[in-house]
Amino acid sequence: MAVSIDTLGKAIRHHMFVVATCRRCERQARFLASDLGGMYGHGRDPRSLPFRCSVCDMRDCRVTLMEPPFDRTPETIVWRPVKIRG
Ligand SMILES: [Zn+2]
Numbered sequence: 001m002a003v004s005i006d007t008l009g010k011a012i013r014h015h016m017f018v019v020a021t022c023r024r025c026e027r028q029a030r031f032l033a034s035d036l037g038g039m040y041g042h043g044r045d046p047r048s049l050p051f052r053c054s055v056c057d058m059r060d061c062r063v064t065l066m067e068p069p070f071d072r073t074p075e076t077i078v079w080r081p082v083k084i085r086g
Pocket residue numbers: 022023024025026027053054055056057058
């Protein structure tokens with residue numbers, strides 16, 4: 001795809017998923033762009049979001065964008081971001 005996605009708003013328009021991959025253990029988390037946009041705002045660059053691997057407890061994640069249809073393997077988990085009340 002030739003469109004460069006630099007904000008969550010654009011990713012939402014293309015119904016994309018945001019995929020965070022831990023650089024250490026390769027564990028992946030997939031989020032709906034629309035979920036993230038609701039939390040962080042549509043102008044946010046998805047690559048700047050603070051993803052953290054729950055296994056390694058590291059913030060060293062590679063963020064990529066994926067558009068449907070992608071291979072829906074049984075292991076595919078779409079995570080919902082959890083809002084922490086402060
Ligand atoms: Zn990890």
